Amino acid sequence: MARELTVSIDAMGGDAGPGVVVAALARSVLRHPSVKFILHGDEAELKPLFAKRAKLLDRVAIRHAAERVRMEEKPSLALRRGRNTSMWRAIDSVKTKEAEVAVSAGNTGALMAMSMFQLGTLEGISRPAIAALWPTKRGQSVVLDVGANVTASDEQLVDFAVMGEAFARAILGLERPTVGILNVGSEEVKGNDAVKGAAHILRNNPSLPMEFCGFVEGNDIGEGTVDVVVTDGFTGNIALKTAEGTAKTVTHFLRSALLHSLFGRMGAYIASGALNALRRKLDPRASNGGIFLGLDGVVVKSHGGADALGFASALDMAIDMAKAGVIARIVADRRGIKTLEPEAAAS
Amino acid sequence: MARELTVSIDAMGGDAGPGVVVAALARSVLRHPSVKFILHGDEAELKPLFAKRAKLLDRVAIRHAAERVRMEEKPSLALRRGRNTSMWRAIDSVKTKEAEVAVSAGNTGALMAMSMFQLGTLEGISRPAIAALWPTKRGQSVVLDVGANVTASDEQLVDFAVMGEAFARAILGLERPTVGILNVGSEEVKGNDAVKGAAHILRNNPSLPMEFCGFVEGNDIGEGTVDVVVTDGFTGNIALKTAEGTAKTVTHFLRSALLHSLFGRMGAYIASGALNALRRKLDPRASNGGIFLGLDGVVVKSHGGADALGFASALDMAIDMAKAGVIARIVADRRGIKTLEPEAAAS
Numbered sequence: 001m002a003r004e005l006t007v008s009i010d011a012m013g014g015d016a017g018p019g020v021v022v023a024a025l026a027r028s029v030l031r032h033p034s035v036k037f038i039l040h041g042d043e044a045e046l047k048p049l050f051a052k053r054a055k056l057l058d059r060v061a062i063r064h065a066a067e068r069v070r071m072e073e074k075p076s077l078a079l080r081r082g083r084n085t086s087m088w089r090a091i092d093s094v095k096t097k098e099a100e101v102a103v104s105a106g107n108t109g110a111l112m113a114m115s116m117f118q119l120g121t122l123e124g125i126s127r128p129a130i131a132a133l134w135p136t137k138r139g140q141s142v143v144l145d146v147g148a149n150v151t152a153s154d155e156q157l158v159d160f161a162v163m164g165e166a167f168a169r170a171i172l173g174l175e176r177p178t179v180g181i182l183n184v185g186s187e188e189v190k191g192n193d194a195v196k197g198a199a200h201i202l203r204n205n206p207s208l209p210m211e212f213c214g215f216v217e218g219n220d221i222g223e224g225t226v227d228v229v230v231t232d233g234f235t236g237n238i239a240l241k242t243a244e245g246t247a248k249t250v251t252h253f254l255r256s257a258l259l260h261s262l263f264g265r266m267g268a269y270i271a272s273g274a275l276n277a278l279r280r281k282l283d284p285r286a287s288n289g290g291i292f293l294g295l296d297g298v299v300v301k302s303h304g305g306a307d308a309l310g311f312a313s314a315l316d317m318a319i320d321m322a323k324a325g326v327i328a329r330i331v332a333d334r335r336g337i338k339t340l341e342p343e344a345a346a347s
Numbered sequence: 348m349a350r351e352l353t354v355s356i357d358a359m360g361g362d363a364g365p366g367v368v369v370a371a372l373a374r375s376v377l378r379h380p381s382v383k384f385i386l387h388g389d390e391a392e393l394k395p396l397f398a399k400r401a402k403l404l405d406r407v408a409i410r411h412a413a414e415r416v417r418m419e420e421k422p423s424l425a426l427r428r429g430r431n432t433s434m435w436r437a438i439d440s441v442k443t444k445e446a447e448v449a450v451s452a453g454n455t456g457a458l459m460a461m462s463m464f465q466l467g468t469l470e471g472i473s474r475p476a477i478a479a480l481w482p483t484k485r486g487q488s489v490v491l492d493v494g495a496n497v498t499a500s501d502e503q504l505v506d507f508a509v510m511g512e513a514f515a516r517a518i519l520g521l522e523r524p525t526v527g528i529l530n531v532g533s534e535e536v537k538g539n540d541a542v543k544g545a546a547h548i549l550r551n552n553p554s555l556p557m558e559f560c561g562f563v564e565g566n567d568i569g570e571g572t573v574d575v576v577v578t579d580g581f582t583g584n585i586a587l588k589t590a591e592g593t594a595k596t597v598t599h600f601l602r603s604a605l606l607h608s609l610f611g612r613m614g615a616y617i618a619s620g621a622l623n624a625l626r627r628k629l630d631p632r633a634s635n636g637g638i639f640l641g642l643d644g645v646v647v648k649s650h651g652g653a654d655a656l657g658f659a660s661a662l663d664m665a666i667d668m669a670k671a672g673v674i675a676r677i678v679a680d681r682r683g684i685k686t687l688e689p690e691a692a693a694s
Binding site for chain 1: 494529537567581589598613
């Protein structure tokens with residue numbers, strides 16, 4: 001019988017500290033009865049958290065790490081000085097293959113830098129990307145890159161398309177995901193060289209395991225026009241945070257509009273069940289976590305401000321990815337795409 | 348006495364046709380009792396629209412233009428063949444100074460190309476930008492560029508900062524607008540070379556007529572963290588459309604959440620006044636129009652799908668901009684910014 005799936009966790013990342021991580025673990029062991037966990041962090045802080053949860057320790061191994069990466073630390077510094085941090089050790093467990101996946105709520109830039117350094121990128125992939133699950137009218141879509149890089153070439157956008165497609169097949173259960181490249185218009189002539197070049201490569205590879213739909217615009221993300229939205233990390237990060245801000249602004253306006261009148265307050269009271277359902281739908285904790293794709297190992301970044309519910313979602317995502325074999329799919333699918341000659345790409 | 352302010356209008360742009368434009372004019376003449384209008388378009392189509400509004404013709408001059416720019420036409424083609432179009436003629440009235448401002452609901456790319464060709468850019472400005480008014484928790488902010496260009500250098504981002512600041516002072520009535528550059532993080536080390544270079548130039552020009560606040564992130568737009576948000580046209584266009592899509596998705600979720608339960612439906616019925624107020628707040632018609640900044644003349648683009656209310660808002664904006672002398676302010680403010688030596692900028 002194969003070894004049980006093991007999840008390696010950075011217990012010291014995130015704004016809330018290890019208490020949230022242990023509370024998330026208490027949920028996760030129930031949801032995933034055959035999964036084991038390795039918890040990297042300060043033993044003196046971690047042990048007391050298990051005082052009333054001694055049974056958890058049957059499934060959770062604590063590994064002492066004396067240091068931690070600070071949330072505001074520069075990734076380059078963290079990388080240089082970080083061998084004794086809980087974050088480094090969490091990734092190291094994946095590198096040494098004692099765990100299949102690593103999860104951290106810590107500093108995103110440092111986590112990406114350490115993951116790149118320790119795990120490297122997959123065959124055929126030049127740079128990793130961070131993918132986000134985005135709630136849409138039709139369900140959810142995968143958007144990437146949302147912040148691993150500040151630029152992307154045409155070939156890198158093609159990598160992102162493959163990574164997003166493989167993820168969508170494995171995690172969203174889609175047989176042949178639809179893929180679009182984010183642009184300022186849907187016409188072929190619009191956009192910068194990178195998006196035009198990537199679209200050209202994908203259009204000229206007819207036997208893809210995805211349905212390439214050309215360009216999509218910002219409003220198509222929320223509509224759910226395609227399952228996978230491909231963009232560079234600068235634009236994707238700004239689009240993601242703009243959407244989060246807009247959702248907050250709209251619910252702020254909704255609250256003011258309702259509280260402004262007696263009828264509004266009455267209506268809000270009567271409809272409070274429905275309004276709470278809306279809040280849950282928009283709750284970032286439910287689809288929490290940035291997924292690092294393109295690395296030779298599964299690493300999931302939980303939101304820094306996540307509570308136990310949010311961190312548990314990130315653990316779910318990591319476990320699902322390991323079980324679905326997302327990495328093997330990415331490698332196989334990337335091999336199937338032929339790079340076009342520069343002359344052809346420029347035509 | 349100075350000549351009355353005159354607005355030149357492309358009557359044939361937009362999806363809805365000239366009927367909407369004439370209905371908007373009927374509103375606008377009441378709001379602006381001393382303004383005159385020149386309406387460029389197909390006389391045979393326009394004249395019948397005034398049959399029941401003959402009095403309007405005291406203030407509106409109809410100028411025949413035999414052709415029109417199609418909504419899907421390539422800007423380069425429109426520019427080559429377009430001298431007899433209503434759009435070209437509308438801009439020409441500004442060039443010949445018989446009108447102060449031009450308004451069109453037509454093809455954005457063609458309108459920008461023709462405006463650039465006929466009016467040129469202002470002294471010190473290398474490229475124009477399209478600005479949008481964005482509803483925020485604190486009121487509204489100016490975001491630019493939202494689509495005139497697909498790239499922007501550091502110097503061009505500085506131009507945009509000046510243009511947005513001058514616009515905010517003139518139209519939003521702010522004495523010293525706060526300005527931020529959109530980025531993937533607020534730390535100085537983050538982002539691409541263009542945003543870092545622009546921030547460096549603005550930080551090293553202490554006597555600006557704006558309060559430069561460094562970098563802001565996507566969620567800061569809806570928060571209203573700064574009055575003016577500066578970005579390249581690729582990112583800005585995607586952020587704007589992502590926000591529009593998100594607002595639609597959230598109200599879609601709200602509607603489903605309310606209709607899902609009897610209490611929800613009752614609450615929605617009782618709160619319908621408040622919910623309608625929310626809809627008006629989010630209605631893109633109320634802050635309709637993309638403002639072209641950096642041209643040697645005022646041109647306002649109304650939304651292609653605008654109705655009479657939307658087109659009338661675009662006319663309001665154009666008239667306000669002419670009265671406030673936005674162009675003169677941009678020229679004066681741009682002169683006040685010294686370009687840094689490349690060595691200094693790279694440090």
